[in-house]
Amino acid sequence: MKSKKRSQLIWLYALLLFITVITVGPFFITLLISLKSANEGIYTVLFPTDPTLANFIDSFAKADFGLYFLNTVIVTGIAIPLNLIFCSLAAYPLARMDFRGRSVVLALIISTMMVPFQLYMAPLFQLAGELGLRNSHIGLVVMQVSTAFGIYLMRQAFLRIPKELEESAYLDGASKFKVWYLVAIPLVKPTLVTLAIFTFMGTWGDYLWPLLNSTESSMYTLSIGLAQLSQNFDGANLKLISAASILTTIPTLLIFIWLQKYFISGATDGAVKG
Amino acid sequence: MGKRSSKWITGVCFAALSVSLAGCGDDNSEESGGGDSGELSGEVTLWTASLAGEPFDTYFADLEAEFEEMHPDLDVKIEDIPQNEMEQKVLTSLTGDDVPDVVNLNPHYMSNIAAQGGLLGLNDLVSDETKSSYVEGPFNSGMYEDELYALPWYLTTTVSWYNSEHFDEAGVSELPTDTQGIYDTAKAVTEATGKPSYYPVINDGNTVMEKMVSLADGEPIVENGKAVFEDNEAIVEFFELTQKMYEEGLIPQETAEGSLATGQELYMAGNTSFLEGGVTFLGPIESGSPDVYEASKAGQPLESNEAPVNVAVMNFAIPAKTQNEDAAVALAEFLTNAENQLEFAKTAGTVLPATTESLEDDYFQNPGDSPKALGMLQASESLSRAEVLIPPTENSSDLRESTKNIFVQNLQGSLTPEEAVKQLAEEWNRAFEDSGEEVTF
Numbered sequence: 001m002k003s004k005k006r007s008q009l010i011w012l013y014a015l016l017l018f019i020t021v022i023t024v025g026p027f028f029i030t031l032l033i034s035l036k037s038a039n040e041g042i043y044t045v046l047f048p049t050d051p052t053l054a055n056f057i058d059s060f061a062k063a064d065f066g067l068y069f070l071n072t073v074i075v076t077g078i079a080i081p082l083n084l085i086f087c088s089l090a091a092y093p094l095a096r097m098d099f100r101g102r103s104v105v106l107a108l109i110i111s112t113m114m115v116p117f118q119l120y121m122a123p124l125f126q127l128a129g130e131l132g133l134r135n136s137h138i139g140l141v142v143m144q145v146s147t148a149f150g151i152y153l154m155r156q157a158f159l160r161i162p163k164e165l166e167e168s169a170y171l172d173g174a175s176k177f178k179v180w181y182l183v184a185i186p187l188v189k190p191t192l193v194t195l196a197i198f199t200f201m202g203t204w205g206d207y208l209w210p211l212l213n214s215t216e217s218s219m220y221t222l223s224i225g226l227a228q229l230s231q232n233f234d235g236a237n238l239k240l241i242s243a244a245s246i247l248t249t250i251p252t253l254l255i256f257i258w259l260q261k262y263f264i265s266g267a268t269d270g271a272v273k274g
Numbered sequence: 275m276g277k278r279s280s281k282w283i284t285g286v287c288f289a290a291l292s293v294s295l296a297g298c299g300d301d302n303s304e305e306s307g308g309g310d311s312g313e314l315s316g317e318v319t320l321w322t323a324s325l326a327g328e329p330f331d332t333y334f335a336d337l338e339a340e341f342e343e344m345h346p347d348l349d350v351k352i353e354d355i356p357q358n359e360m361e362q363k364v365l366t367s368l369t370g371d372d373v374p375d376v377v378n379l380n381p382h383y384m385s386n387i388a389a390q391g392g393l394l395g396l397n398d399l400v401s402d403e404t405k406s407s408y409v410e411g412p413f414n415s416g417m418y419e420d421e422l423y424a425l426p427w428y429l430t431t432t433v434s435w436y437n438s439e440h441f442d443e444a445g446v447s448e449l450p451t452d453t454q455g456i457y458d459t460a461k462a463v464t465e466a467t468g469k470p471s472y473y474p475v476i477n478d479g480n481t482v483m484e485k486m487v488s489l490a491d492g493e494p495i496v497e498n499g500k501a502v503f504e505d506n507e508a509i510v511e512f513f514e515l516t517q518k519m520y521e522e523g524l525i526p527q528e529t530a531e532g533s534l535a536t537g538q539e540l541y542m543a544g545n546t547s548f549l550e551g552g553v554t555f556l557g558p559i560e561s562g563s564p565d566v567y568e569a570s571k572a573g574q575p576l577e578s579n580e581a582p583v584n585v586a587v588m589n590f591a592i593p594a595k596t597q598n599e600d601a602a603v604a605l606a607e608f609l610t611n612a613e614n615q616l617e618f619a620k621t622a623g624t625v626l627p628a629t630t631e632s633l634e635d636d637y638f639q640n641p642g643d644s645p646k647a648l649g650m651l652q653a654s655e656s657l658s659r660a661e662v663l664i665p666p667t668e669n670s671s672d673l674r675e676s677t678k679n680i681f682v683q684n685l686q687g688s689l690t691p692e693e694a695v696k697q698l699a700e701e702w703n704r705a706f707e708d709s710g711e712e713v714t715f
Contacts (some may be wrong), residue, residue, distance in 0.1 A: 030471075041563040043543035062327040122369040129370045131660050214707055215319070217353045226328045227356040234624065235538065235557025 087150030095158035193262035315347035385666030476532025659713030
């Protein structure tokens with residue numbers, strides 16, 4: 001019996017190890033490639049014989065990564081709070097207020113998730129131009145502010161709050177807005193963190209819209225810098241691309257590791273109650 | 275806690291509103307035009323394709339300064355766009371008012387945008403003297419339905435690349451000049467190295483189409499919108515022998531994916547030994563595998579020395595909605611004049627210029643002895659027989675897609691070579707019937 005349990009455990013660990021290798025392996029190989037010196041071949045040996053950080057420095061210089069990094073931080077910093085506020089504000093009435101056409105509004109909002117970006121990018125481009133949002137940080141985040149996914153996620157979270165808590169606040173004379181930000185918002189914190197992480201990932205890696213909306217390269221973001229490296233005139237330098245990819249990915253990883261506890265509890269919110 | 279949240283929310287809302295209003299106040303529309311005196315003035319924007327970073331930043335900064343010195347009232351702005359998204363970005367910009375004045379396109383993008391009325395016709399805007407300064411084949415690549423839409427800038431032609439160490443190991447001293455020769459060479463090299471040795475690049479099917487035209491050696495493969503290659507022995511042999519090589523392991527299995535990037539990865543890892551590609555093929559090899567780079571040598575394309583070879587052209591076109599037409603034409607002419615093209619070719623180190631005068635420069639006869647320079651030498655030697663082998667057509671994506679699919683099925687043995695060639699001809703005929711185009715190539 002004991003040996004059966006042990007063998008099961010060994011298989012389980014072997015499976016976990018296999019999954020770890022599959023998921024972490026590519027990232028690890030990318031890191032190794034990024035550390036290889038100019039004279040070393042990518043495929044000759046796995047580990048760099050003469051490790052160097054030169055590729056990280058070169059990638060910064062080659063594609064103006066410092067500026068692109070700053071732009072990306074700014075747009076992400078704008079997108080996250082705006083998306084959290086607008087999604088929470090839009091979701092709360094859909095979860096808690098009775099008004100005619102509520103289900104239609106919700107269905108309409110969710111249906112926008114099915115529309116491919118290519119279908120509305122030209123009108124959006126025109127609109128952004130008319131509003132003076134071209135080549136501005138706020139213009140780069142219009143896609144990430146108040147997303148249908150965020151509204152749906154927040155609505156599901158608000159539905160889980162016991163109504164009694166809100167009712168007692170109303171009895172104490174609180175307005176609807178006060179109930180929203182003093183009672184409801186604190187109770188959906190894990191979902192807010194989840195949405196913040198999703199917004200972070202969406203904004204950090206967004207490519208096509210920032211490229212279309214920027215007619216000045218001083219507004220480019222990291223993903224465009226990566227594309228410039230990989231589509232380089234003289235062919236892709238894999239060592240530079242690996243270094244740039246690592247630099248681009250590190251903030252996402254750090255944020256995820258920092259907030260993963262909330263993320264996992266929040267990500268399952270939508271699945272509990274429909 | 276409540277007060278803090280409230281302040282935080284108010285702060286963010288205020289910040290967002292401030293940035294929005296600042297954005298609204300940003301007026302990009304600047305008056306531009308020829309001015310009363312005829313002197314160029316205003317702003318002119320140039321979009322280059324995947325030329326960010328050095329040495330190109332310095333090259334363009336110098337050009338910008340020189341052009342602005344020639345036209346003191348003109349402000350030149352140069353931005354770089356990743357090549358793959360250039361077409362989409364130009365088309366999107368044409369729906370609004372933020373349109374560039376000069377854009378760097380390839381003929382495929384150019385014809386597609388021109389077909390939608392997005393480019394300015396240049397027939398009457400460019401002088402005959404300027405038109406005659408360009409090499410004929412590349413110049414013609416800027417034509418679409420008898421109208422000139424782009425001026426040629428730089429070129430690469432197809433050359434062959436091989437790992438000389440692998441060839442030495444196999445005792446092979448010469449590159450093949452026909453498909454049977456490719457088979458014999460691949461067999462010898464694979465026997466020596468134990469690895470697949472020949473990688474036929476497919477990409478999205480375009481390189482197979484170009485290869486077919488080269489193999490036809492002057493005979494058209496499409497005549498007035500009808501495929502006429504079914505009985506072409508060289509093409510049938512190519513399908514037969516590539517299938518045989520794939521079956522015998524002389525061609526790597528990755529060929530089914532067929533991109534040049536995959537070919538580069540295999541080549542730099544020493545897992546393939548020879549292939550045909552552009553002059554810029556060695557770029558990633560130089561950084562990714564210095565040993566293989568040093569062992570690389572270039573030769574003429576793997577077909578007869580008289581066969582036409584493909585030339586890939588990058589050009590400059592002017593969007594139809596340009597706000598500064600005169601300055602845009604002047605800038606496009608300035609960028610593509612002999613002097614600036616020569617300088618660009620020297621800066622890039624792996625491309626050829628598109629003007630006859632710059633090609634006569636000593637640099638192209640003695641570019642040095644690096645592997646890249648050897649490639650450029652081979653490319654300049656084949657330029658006299660180089661042309662755009664596949665003209666831009668409306669149905670080009672259908673042609674390319676069917677070519678790739680059928681060629682891969684042939685490689686994998688799902689079709690016999692005869693069936694593959696027949697089916698390909700049928701697919702092409704259907705595509706031409708649908709589009710009603712009566713082209714010959």
